[in-house]
Amino acid sequence: MQMNLGLALKLIETARAKADEIGVPMIIAVVDAGGNLVAQQKMDNALLVSIDISLNKAYTAVALQMPTHELTSLAQPSQPLFGIHNAVGGRIVIFGGGFPLKADGTIIGGIGVSGGSVEQDMDCASSATKLLAGILKR
Amino acid sequence: MQMNLGLALKLIETARAKADEIGVPMIIAVVDAGGNLVAQQKMDNALLVSIDISLNKAYTAVALQMPTHELTSLAQPSQPLFGIHNAVGGRIVIFGGGFPLKADGTIIGGIGVSGGSVEQDMDCASSATKLLAGILKR
Amino acid sequence: MQMNLGLALKLIETARAKADEIGVPMIIAVVDAGGNLVAQQKMDNALLVSIDISLNKAYTAVALQMPTHELTSLAQPSQPLFGIHNAVGGRIVIFGGGFPLKADGTIIGGIGVSGGSVEQDMDCASSATKLLAGILKR
């Protein structure tokens, strides 16, 4: 299974539904396995800064093959990856809200959500990764 | 009337339908009056380069308040705006496929389409501007 | 068939052999279908500028799904894509030496060669695309 626009739109719709539920406007981005944008949506009144952050969260999750919240502790001062947020032209996001998207153990893309608190961003993104897990189980 | 996600998705859907009709995978971007992304979609197998170009066409149409194909002649060597494609960090596109989106004489955003020939890109983007005109007449 | 390091190194070795034959030091880059670097080699005394140009040629060939020499005429003043060399952060190269790499009609990556005249660059890159064609025929 590879990333495609149809899947990306379903994932974004799911994350948006969660954002609507908690009442926070989000920006949601999905990239493919090469880190390239497939789809992105800005909910009305979402933070402008979240355009770049959501896309970069999705990119980071693919580029580092891990959820962005796992980077948070690793990138603190004195920790092994301190400084990584500056090592790739500013595209690495080191707080939560980005998740790799996997099918059969392979990364097919990533999703990034930005606009609320880190926990809210993660909740919205997680709802999309759960949808994918459900699709894959069928 | 202001740009919002609901409108942006309708505009993109219309441009996608046109792209499907002519059989060319496109990338379509809609920005708001501030030139900021509202939504973007990459149809499967569309050119990677069109991710940036579609978004930059939409941005250019808002930033210069004109369709990008009107820039083509203005930006030729010896013409008044020669060099403008280089003047804003590489975000100005000087060939067709980007249109400002207007309501009541005011620019509310822009649409950019990339993936086919310039004429094909313009056709897809125009189908979306016509949809907007129809919505506004109601 | 997907791009992998083993294939990339064979393609580069072939292009290098051609460069040795014509006596011009080249830089050769191979990217995957996502436009991301797989391998790059700078022959001794090759032009520094060719580091970026070879990689960007390979990227351009994938991102636009065409050999870079086909862009040359399209991107001249008064032609349809004039300005494209500035539309994507300076990564688009509009002269020869970049080729998409295809397997079964699908683009699996791209190769870019820089260091000599455009014709010499194209000769070296072509020797690699011919190798790939031979491998696929087996």
Added chain:
Amino acid sequence: MQMNLGLALKLIETARAKADEIGVPMIIAVVDAGGNLVAQQKMDNALLVSIDISLNKAYTAVALQMPTHELTSLAQPSQPLFGIHNAVGGRIVIFGGGFPLKADGTIIGGIGVSGGSVEQDMDCASSATKLLAGILKR
């Protein structure tokens, strides 16, 4: 002795053998005394982010004439070089995996490895610096 492509490929091959031994796909870059790329290889399934990080580690080791892991403590908050990871367009990496390459007390280039833990990256890069030391003793 100066850096050349033949030496760079031997160094990369050695680092790759170590990466194979520990079972982690790495990206390995070698730059010359000018900080410019000589060769780079991405092992299959290595992290995308490691393309830039490996090259920037090699660059940093040359540009600062020290292994990148020695920067780690110097670049912490309150320490003398805090902020350096931000001072050169994002090219300075402040964690381990980059080493200068010396011959007769002179820096002839640098090697950078990325893809595993900092310790794994350093192990792979060290195997290459040891190879160079061995070559020089002959």
